[in-house]
Amino acid sequence: MSEPSATKAFVIGHPIAHSRSPLIHGYWLAELGLPGSYERIDVAPEMLAEFIAGFASRGFVGGNVTVPHKEAVFALLSTGGHELSDEARRLGAVNTLVALPEGRLRGHNTDGAGFVASVDEAVGSGWENEAGTAIVLGAGGAARAIVGALLDRGLRRIVVANRTPAKAEGLRRFAPERIEVVASADLAAPMREAGLLVNTTTLGMKGQPALDLDLADLPERAIVADIVYVPAETPLLAAARARGLRRVGGLGMLLHQAVPGFEAWFGHRPAVTPALRAAIEADIGAGA
Ligand SMILES: NC(=O)c1ccc[n+]([C@@H]2O[C@H](COP(=O)([O-])OP(=O)(O)OC[C@H]3O[C@@H](n4cnc5c(N)ncnc54)[C@H](OP(=O)(O)O)[C@@H]3O)[C@@H](O)[C@H]2O)c1
Incomplete structure (x- = not known):
């Protein structure tokens, strides 16, 4: 019998190499001892619709959306019976995606x-x-x-x-x-x-x-x-x-906007702590 697969989430953007979201979610996964993963995926604009339609069947429970895809993902979720939060509707932009049963998706904006x-x-x-x-x-x-x-x-x-x-x-x-x-x-x-x-x-x-x-x-x-x-x-x-x-x-906004997504995908509400802040600051300092 195979092991149940670990929960998988992503951040998509184009380019995406600069994103610090994997560091933040990776920190929380390790801190909470959860067997999940959170990966960067570079999705070119012409591949976005295909990615959004197919990520759940590839085993992802959801992920973050960053530049330049936030408005395009909103447009994709505006049809087809998907859910959009009030914040996403007001902004016309989605930064957090959650897979729901029966192929539906929920788009939210936590910025x-x-x-x-x-x-x-x-x-x-x-x-x-x-x-x-x-x-x-x-x-x-x-x-x-x-x-x-x-x-x-x-x-x-x-x-x-x-x-x-x-x-x-x-x-x-x-x-x-x-x-x-x-x-x-x-x-x-x-x-x-x-x-x-x-x-x-x-x-x-x-x-x-x-x-x-x-x-x-x-x-x-x-x-x-x-x-x-x-x-x-x-x-x-x-x-x-x-x-x-x-x-x-500005680091506080980056850390706090990540909390609802992590909770939705991995089932635990993570904390924004001085240790997390120090880890991200060290990474920013190393790249500066
Ligand atoms: N801390 C966080 O979590 C977080 C989250 C999101 C964004 N950010 C940061 O916030 C900033 C804005 O992001 P965004 O997504 O809102 O970008 P955006 O949609 O491209 O908006 C950029 C804003 O900056 C203004 N601007 C750009 N160059 C300027 C200049 N030379 N002089 C005066 N105004 C100028 C633009 O004015 P015009 O309308 O006149 O072009 C516009 O108001 C970025 O630095 C981004 O990294 C941080």
Whole structure:
């Protein structure tokens, strides 16, 4: 009699070599002593539909979806009797896939919840009650997820500034009465009222220019978050440290967004611990 096969999950993207998700899930599998695997699979766009239709019959219970496939997987799951979570529907993007019985799939998006969990971890829960205005810099995929999650947390005023203002305007459809769009040059007034400022642009990432923003107008209670996690301390976070403000780095979002997928595939809710964080930071440091 053959052994029951170990649970298998994946991350797909194109390219995918840079993904740190295998390290995170591999860490949890080892920590919990589970006999599963989590592998990187490079899926070219023209092969995506075939991969999505066939992964469950190849023994995978699900996986993560990353650039450039999040929107395409959403489109594929929009027909054929599949399930999409409210978050995935709102964003039009899937980052977590779970195989269901009878060939059906469930698509979910955990990026926004991962971000707010990272803020909870860094500063303690309840920050949303005193945040007042939140400023979101950028209007790409990550910004959409974060704006959605901030609305879910009850933030009453979200000010979005983006290089391409039309993309920021597009975010207003989530809640036109709670979301404002301002030019980057006009941030001084909202900054005076902001309890949270989040960078979701690529600025500050290794190899990219720094974000050019004076934090002098932020109140002392403000939290500054940067979802860029290479380097661990971006120029924005260094400026926030110099002002003595509370800070949230991007690694926390990466770790927390992974939790629901692991739980769905392997049946155990994993913890985001200082040891996990140190392991991923060491890997980032080695690659920097
Ligand atoms: N920590 C995490 O778990 C996590 C998760 C997701 C993403 N991220 C990071 O978040 C960043 C954004 O990801 P994304 O998926 O949202 O990317 P995206 O959809 O491509 O959006 C990129 C954003 O950056 C802005 N931008 C790019 N270059 C700029 C420049 N030179 N000046 C001003 N703005 C610029 C874009 O503005 P335009 O609209 O004008 O082009 C857009 O708002 C990336 O660094 C990514 O690694 C981190």
